[in-house]
Amino acid sequence: MKLNLHDARTATSIGRWLGAAIVVCFVTGVISHYVQLPPDWLAGALPSRPSWGYRFTQGLHVASGIAAIPLLLAKLWTVYPRLFIWPPLRSVRHALERASVAVLVGAAIFQLFSGLLNTAQWYPWPFSFVPVHFAVAWLLLGALVLHLAVKYPEIKAHWGKRSPGTLELPVAEGPDRRSLLTGVAAAVGAVTLTTVGQSFTPLKRFDLLAPRHPDHGEQGLPVNRTAAAARVTDVSAADWRLTVLGKYSYELTLDELAAMPQHTVTLPIACVEGWSKSADWTGVRVRDLLERAGARPGSAVRVVSLERRGSYRVMEMGGGYTDDPLTLLALRLGGRTLSPDHGYPARIIAPNRPGVLQTKWVTRMEAM
Incomplete structure:
Protein backbone atom coordinates (compact mmCIF):
# COMPACT_ATOMS: atom_id res chain seq x y z
CA MET A 1 0.00 0.00 0.00
CA LYS A 2 1.37 3.41 -0.95
CA LEU A 3 0.44 6.82 0.28
CA ASN A 4 -1.35 8.84 -2.43
CA LEU A 5 0.52 12.11 -2.81
CA HIS A 6 -1.99 13.50 -5.32
CA ASP A 7 -4.30 14.44 -2.48
CA ALA A 8 -5.80 17.63 -1.10
CA ARG A 9 -3.58 17.80 1.95
CA THR A 10 -0.37 17.63 -0.08
CA ALA A 11 -1.73 20.18 -2.54
CA THR A 12 -2.66 22.48 0.34
CA SER A 13 0.77 22.17 1.94
CA ILE A 14 2.57 23.13 -1.27
CA GLY A 15 -0.10 25.70 -2.08
CA ARG A 16 0.67 27.61 1.12
CA TRP A 17 4.27 28.05 0.06
CA LEU A 18 3.35 28.87 -3.53
CA GLY A 19 0.70 31.38 -2.45
CA ALA A 20 3.18 33.17 -0.18
CA ALA A 21 5.76 33.34 -2.99
CA ILE A 22 3.20 34.70 -5.46
CA VAL A 23 1.97 37.36 -3.02
CA VAL A 24 5.52 38.54 -2.28
CA CYS A 25 6.34 38.53 -5.99
CA PHE A 26 3.16 40.46 -6.81
CA VAL A 27 3.62 43.15 -4.15
CA THR A 28 7.28 43.75 -4.98
CA GLY A 29 6.45 43.69 -8.69
CA VAL A 30 3.83 46.43 -8.27
CA ILE A 31 6.39 48.49 -6.35
CA SER A 32 8.91 47.97 -9.14
CA HIS A 33 6.43 48.94 -11.83
CA TYR A 34 5.35 52.17 -10.17
CA VAL A 35 8.91 53.19 -9.34
CA GLN A 36 9.96 52.52 -12.92
CA LEU A 37 6.88 53.99 -14.63
CA PRO A 38 5.15 56.23 -12.07
CA PRO A 39 1.83 57.88 -12.97
CA ASP A 40 1.77 61.66 -12.82
CA TRP A 41 0.14 61.76 -9.39
CA LEU A 42 2.91 59.60 -7.92
CA ALA A 43 6.01 60.85 -9.76
CA GLY A 44 6.69 63.73 -7.40
CA ALA A 45 6.02 61.73 -4.25
CA LEU A 46 8.39 58.78 -4.72
CA PRO A 47 10.90 58.65 -1.85
CA SER A 48 14.65 58.53 -2.35
CA ARG A 49 15.23 56.72 0.94
CA PRO A 50 16.12 54.16 1.99
CA SER A 51 18.81 54.34 -0.66
CA TRP A 52 18.83 50.54 -0.91
CA GLY A 53 15.03 50.26 -1.11
CA TYR A 54 14.70 49.33 -4.78
CA ARG A 55 17.65 46.97 -4.52
CA PHE A 56 15.85 45.08 -1.73
CA THR A 57 12.37 44.98 -3.26
CA GLN A 58 13.52 44.06 -6.78
CA GLY A 59 15.94 41.44 -5.50
CA LEU A 60 13.09 39.96 -3.46
CA HIS A 61 10.79 40.14 -6.49
CA VAL A 62 13.12 38.11 -8.69
CA ALA A 63 14.09 35.70 -5.90
CA SER A 64 10.47 34.94 -4.99
CA GLY A 65 9.58 34.51 -8.66
CA ILE A 66 12.38 32.02 -9.21
CA ALA A 67 11.51 30.17 -5.99
CA ALA A 68 7.89 29.94 -7.16
CA ILE A 69 8.85 27.94 -10.27
CA PRO A 70 9.64 24.61 -8.53
CA LEU A 71 6.69 25.25 -6.20
CA LEU A 72 4.35 25.69 -9.17
CA LEU A 73 5.66 22.51 -10.83
CA ALA A 74 5.21 20.55 -7.59
CA LYS A 75 1.71 21.97 -7.10
CA LEU A 76 0.70 20.99 -10.64
CA TRP A 77 2.10 17.49 -10.08
CA THR A 78 -0.02 17.00 -6.97
CA VAL A 79 -3.28 18.10 -8.62
CA TYR A 80 -2.92 17.03 -12.25
CA PRO A 81 -5.15 13.90 -11.99
CA ARG A 82 -8.04 16.16 -10.97
CA LEU A 83 -7.50 18.39 -13.99
CA PHE A 84 -8.86 15.60 -16.20
CA ILE A 85 -11.92 14.46 -14.26
CA TRP A 86 -15.15 13.63 -16.09
CA PRO A 87 -17.65 15.18 -16.52
CA PRO A 88 -15.64 18.42 -16.72
CA LEU A 89 -18.46 20.59 -15.28
CA ARG A 90 -20.75 19.28 -12.54
CA SER A 91 -22.20 22.48 -11.07
CA VAL A 92 -21.91 26.26 -11.10
CA ARG A 93 -19.41 26.12 -8.23
CA HIS A 94 -17.40 23.48 -10.07
CA ALA A 95 -17.46 25.59 -13.25
CA LEU A 96 -16.10 28.58 -11.32
CA GLU A 97 -13.41 26.39 -9.81
CA ARG A 98 -12.36 25.04 -13.22
CA ALA A 99 -12.35 28.52 -14.75
CA SER A 100 -10.25 29.92 -11.91
CA VAL A 101 -7.84 27.01 -12.21
CA ALA A 102 -7.44 27.47 -15.98
CA VAL A 103 -6.75 31.20 -15.68
CA LEU A 104 -4.60 30.74 -12.58
CA VAL A 105 -2.39 28.06 -14.12
CA GLY A 106 -2.05 29.87 -17.45
CA ALA A 107 -1.26 33.24 -15.85
CA ALA A 108 1.17 31.71 -13.34
CA ILE A 109 3.10 29.82 -16.02
CA PHE A 110 3.27 32.93 -18.22
CA GLN A 111 4.36 35.23 -15.40
CA LEU A 112 7.03 33.01 -13.90
CA PHE A 113 8.64 31.84 -17.11
CA SER A 114 8.45 35.17 -18.96
CA GLY A 115 9.92 36.79 -15.86
CA LEU A 116 12.70 34.21 -15.84
CA LEU A 117 13.51 34.97 -19.47
CA ASN A 118 13.51 38.67 -18.65
CA THR A 119 16.30 38.12 -16.12
CA ALA A 120 18.38 36.85 -19.04
CA GLN A 121 17.17 39.72 -21.29
CA TRP A 122 15.73 37.24 -23.80
CA TYR A 123 12.41 38.30 -25.30
CA PRO A 124 11.16 35.69 -27.83
CA TRP A 125 7.74 37.35 -28.17
CA PRO A 126 6.33 40.22 -30.25
CA PHE A 127 4.82 42.26 -27.40
CA SER A 128 6.34 44.72 -24.94
CA PHE A 129 7.27 42.80 -21.79
CA VAL A 130 6.69 45.42 -19.07
CA PRO A 131 3.02 46.39 -19.68
CA VAL A 132 1.95 42.82 -20.48
CA HIS A 133 3.75 41.39 -17.46
CA PHE A 134 2.10 44.01 -15.24
CA ALA A 135 -1.39 43.40 -16.66
CA VAL A 136 -1.16 39.62 -16.35
CA ALA A 137 0.03 40.03 -12.74
CA TRP A 138 -3.37 41.53 -11.87
CA LEU A 139 -5.10 38.76 -13.80
CA LEU A 140 -3.11 36.21 -11.80
CA LEU A 141 -4.03 37.90 -8.52
CA GLY A 142 -7.72 37.93 -9.42
CA ALA A 143 -7.67 34.27 -10.42
CA LEU A 144 -5.87 33.40 -7.19
CA VAL A 145 -8.45 35.22 -5.05
CA LEU A 146 -11.31 33.50 -6.91
CA HIS A 147 -9.62 30.12 -6.58
CA LEU A 148 -9.09 30.58 -2.83
CA ALA A 149 -12.70 31.64 -2.37
CA VAL A 150 -14.05 28.62 -4.24
CA LYS A 151 -11.65 26.15 -2.59
CA TYR A 152 -11.80 27.67 0.89
CA PRO A 153 -13.75 24.82 2.53
CA GLU A 154 -11.30 22.22 1.24
CA ILE A 155 -8.27 24.36 2.07
CA LYS A 156 -9.56 24.91 5.60
CA ALA A 157 -10.16 21.19 6.09
CA HIS A 158 -6.59 20.30 5.07
CA TRP A 159 -4.70 23.29 6.50
CA GLY A 160 -3.59 21.68 9.77
CA LYS A 161 -0.92 19.08 10.39
CA ARG A 162 -3.46 16.26 10.40
CA SER A 163 -6.51 16.29 8.20
CA PRO A 164 -9.77 14.49 9.02
CA GLY A 165 -9.75 10.92 7.87
CA THR A 166 -6.11 10.83 6.74
CA LEU A 167 -3.77 8.08 7.81
CA GLU A 168 -0.01 8.57 7.80
CA LEU A 169 1.88 5.53 6.53
CA PRO A 170 5.41 4.58 7.55
CA VAL A 171 8.12 5.74 5.16
CA ALA A 172 8.98 2.13 4.32
CA GLU A 173 5.54 1.53 2.81
CA GLY A 174 5.99 4.04 0.03
CA PRO A 175 6.77 7.64 -0.79
CA ASP A 176 5.53 9.78 2.08
CA ARG A 177 4.36 13.40 2.16
CA ARG A 178 7.21 14.54 4.35
CA SER A 179 9.79 13.27 1.87
CA LEU A 180 8.01 15.02 -0.99
CA LEU A 181 7.77 18.32 0.88
CA THR A 182 11.42 18.03 1.95
CA GLY A 183 12.41 17.49 -1.69
CA VAL A 184 10.37 20.49 -2.84
CA ALA A 185 11.90 22.65 -0.10
CA ALA A 186 15.37 21.48 -1.14
CA ALA A 187 14.64 22.40 -4.77
CA VAL A 188 13.43 25.86 -3.74
CA GLY A 189 16.49 26.32 -1.55
CA ALA A 190 18.83 25.20 -4.34
CA VAL A 191 17.46 27.55 -7.02
CA THR A 192 17.37 30.42 -4.53
CA LEU A 193 20.89 29.85 -3.23
CA THR A 194 22.36 29.62 -6.74
CA THR A 195 20.65 32.79 -8.05
CA VAL A 196 20.07 35.21 -5.16
CA GLY A 197 23.77 36.09 -4.96
CA GLN A 198 23.31 38.38 -7.97
CA SER A 199 21.59 40.84 -5.63
CA PHE A 200 22.43 39.60 -2.12
CA THR A 201 26.18 39.89 -2.50
CA PRO A 202 27.15 37.99 0.71
CA LEU A 203 26.00 34.89 -1.23
CA LYS A 204 27.67 35.84 -4.51
CA ARG A 205 30.09 32.90 -4.27
CA PHE A 206 27.09 30.61 -4.85
CA ASP A 207 25.79 32.61 -7.82
CA LEU A 208 26.01 29.74 -10.31
CA LEU A 209 22.71 29.89 -12.23
CA ALA A 210 21.91 33.61 -12.36
CA PRO A 211 22.61 35.38 -15.68
CA ARG A 212 24.65 38.07 -13.88
CA HIS A 213 27.42 37.97 -11.32
CA PRO A 214 27.79 41.20 -9.33
CA ASP A 215 31.59 41.27 -9.77
CA HIS A 216 31.68 40.59 -13.50
CA GLY A 217 31.86 43.66 -15.72
CA GLU A 218 33.89 46.74 -16.49
Missing part, protein backbone atom coordinates in the same frame (compact mmCIF):
# COMPACT_ATOMS: atom_id res chain seq x y z
CA GLN A 219 35.22 48.54 -13.42
CA GLY A 220 33.87 45.71 -11.26
CA LEU A 221 30.23 46.36 -12.13
CA PRO A 222 27.94 44.52 -14.58
CA VAL A 223 26.63 46.30 -17.66
CA ASN A 224 23.27 45.72 -19.32
CA ARG A 225 23.43 48.17 -22.23
CA THR A 226 26.84 48.84 -23.69
CA ALA A 227 28.01 51.98 -25.43
CA ALA A 228 28.22 50.00 -28.66
CA ALA A 229 24.59 48.89 -28.35
CA ALA A 230 23.58 52.50 -27.67
CA ARG A 231 25.82 53.79 -30.50
CA VAL A 232 27.62 56.33 -28.36
CA THR A 233 31.18 55.01 -28.66
CA ASP A 234 32.67 58.14 -30.26
CA VAL A 235 32.03 60.74 -27.55
CA SER A 236 34.75 63.39 -27.56
CA ALA A 237 35.56 65.10 -24.27
CA ALA A 238 36.53 68.23 -26.19
CA ASP A 239 33.20 68.39 -28.04
CA TRP A 240 30.83 67.20 -25.29
CA ARG A 241 28.70 69.77 -23.52
CA LEU A 242 26.24 69.52 -20.67
CA THR A 243 23.26 71.82 -21.21
CA VAL A 244 21.21 72.70 -18.14
CA LEU A 245 17.92 74.44 -18.92
CA GLY A 246 16.11 76.58 -16.38
CA LYS A 247 15.56 80.21 -15.50
CA TYR A 248 19.28 80.78 -16.06
CA SER A 249 20.24 78.17 -18.64
CA TYR A 250 23.91 77.42 -19.16
CA GLU A 251 26.39 74.99 -20.70
CA LEU A 252 29.41 73.26 -19.20
CA THR A 253 32.38 71.54 -20.78
CA LEU A 254 33.62 68.35 -19.17
CA ASP A 255 36.54 70.23 -17.61
CA GLU A 256 34.20 72.87 -16.19
CA LEU A 257 31.93 70.19 -14.75
CA ALA A 258 34.92 68.43 -13.19
CA ALA A 259 36.05 71.74 -11.64
CA MET A 260 32.79 72.07 -9.69
CA PRO A 261 32.62 70.72 -6.10
CA GLN A 262 32.80 66.93 -6.31
CA HIS A 263 31.07 64.53 -3.94
CA THR A 264 31.51 60.78 -3.46
CA VAL A 265 28.60 58.53 -2.49
CA THR A 266 28.14 54.78 -2.16
CA LEU A 267 25.01 53.66 -3.99
CA PRO A 268 23.83 50.48 -5.66
CA ILE A 269 22.97 49.92 -9.27
CA ALA A 270 19.85 47.78 -9.01
CA CYS A 271 18.48 46.47 -12.29
CA VAL A 272 15.00 45.19 -13.01
CA GLU A 273 16.50 41.84 -14.03
CA GLY A 274 17.37 41.26 -10.37
CA TRP A 275 21.10 41.89 -10.11
CA SER A 276 22.54 44.71 -8.04
CA LYS A 277 25.80 45.90 -6.55
CA SER A 278 26.97 48.92 -4.57
CA ALA A 279 29.80 51.10 -5.82
CA ASP A 280 31.51 54.41 -5.07
CA TRP A 281 30.43 57.21 -7.39
CA THR A 282 31.95 60.69 -7.66
CA GLY A 283 30.40 63.71 -9.32
CA VAL A 284 28.36 66.88 -8.96
CA ARG A 285 25.14 66.98 -6.98
CA VAL A 286 22.12 67.34 -9.23
CA ARG A 287 20.58 69.87 -6.88
CA ASP A 288 23.66 72.10 -7.27
CA LEU A 289 23.34 72.00 -11.06
CA LEU A 290 19.63 72.87 -10.86
CA GLU A 291 20.20 75.62 -8.30
CA ARG A 292 22.71 77.25 -10.63
CA ALA A 293 20.02 77.20 -13.34
CA GLY A 294 17.65 79.05 -11.04
CA ALA A 295 15.38 76.10 -10.30
CA ARG A 296 13.46 76.00 -7.03
CA PRO A 297 14.55 73.43 -4.41
CA GLY A 298 12.81 70.14 -5.04
CA SER A 299 12.22 70.82 -8.74
CA ALA A 300 11.77 67.83 -11.00
CA VAL A 301 14.20 67.33 -13.87
CA ARG A 302 14.13 65.80 -17.32
CA VAL A 303 17.40 64.12 -18.28
CA VAL A 304 18.34 63.45 -21.92
CA SER A 305 20.96 60.95 -23.05
CA LEU A 306 23.24 61.00 -26.08
CA GLU A 307 21.66 57.67 -26.93
CA ARG A 308 19.44 58.25 -29.97
CA ARG A 309 17.15 55.27 -29.51
CA GLY A 310 15.79 53.39 -26.58
CA SER A 311 12.83 53.53 -24.21
CA TYR A 312 14.84 55.28 -21.51
CA ARG A 313 16.94 57.80 -23.46
CA VAL A 314 14.78 60.50 -21.80
CA MET A 315 14.17 60.14 -18.07
CA GLU A 316 12.21 62.26 -15.60
CA MET A 317 13.09 62.44 -11.92
CA GLY A 318 10.91 63.94 -9.19
CA GLY A 319 11.94 66.46 -6.58
CA GLY A 320 12.39 63.80 -3.91
CA TYR A 321 15.38 62.55 -5.87
CA THR A 322 16.78 65.81 -7.24
CA ASP A 323 16.89 67.40 -3.78
CA ASP A 324 18.64 64.40 -2.21
CA PRO A 325 22.38 65.05 -1.64
CA LEU A 326 23.10 61.47 -2.75
CA THR A 327 21.83 62.13 -6.29
CA LEU A 328 24.77 62.89 -8.55
CA LEU A 329 25.69 63.54 -12.12
CA ALA A 330 28.59 61.11 -11.77
CA LEU A 331 31.91 61.42 -13.59
CA ARG A 332 33.85 58.69 -11.81
CA LEU A 333 33.22 55.13 -10.67
CA GLY A 334 35.43 53.57 -8.02
CA GLY A 335 37.83 56.49 -8.27
CA ARG A 336 38.30 56.08 -12.02
CA THR A 337 36.81 57.95 -14.96
CA LEU A 338 33.62 56.32 -16.17
CA SER A 339 34.16 53.84 -18.96
CA PRO A 340 32.02 54.27 -22.10
CA ASP A 341 29.87 51.31 -21.07
CA HIS A 342 29.18 52.93 -17.71
CA GLY A 343 28.07 56.21 -19.26
CA TYR A 344 31.15 58.34 -20.05
CA PRO A 345 31.36 61.25 -19.85
CA ALA A 346 28.55 61.63 -17.28
CA ARG A 347 25.64 59.64 -15.90
CA ILE A 348 22.95 59.89 -13.27
CA ILE A 349 23.23 57.93 -10.03
CA ALA A 350 20.41 58.33 -7.52
CA PRO A 351 19.23 56.41 -4.45
CA ASN A 352 16.30 53.99 -4.52
CA ARG A 353 16.02 53.97 -8.33
CA PRO A 354 15.95 51.21 -10.98
CA GLY A 355 19.08 50.88 -13.08
CA VAL A 356 17.19 51.78 -16.27
CA LEU A 357 16.54 55.22 -14.77
CA GLN A 358 20.20 55.84 -13.88
CA THR A 359 20.64 57.50 -17.26
CA LYS A 360 24.00 57.15 -18.98
CA TRP A 361 25.73 59.43 -21.51
CA VAL A 362 23.89 62.50 -20.20
CA THR A 363 23.94 65.57 -22.42
CA ARG A 364 21.01 67.72 -21.22
CA MET A 365 19.11 68.41 -18.01
CA GLU A 366 15.87 70.40 -17.98
CA ALA A 367 14.43 71.80 -14.78
CA MET A 368 10.65 71.24 -14.70
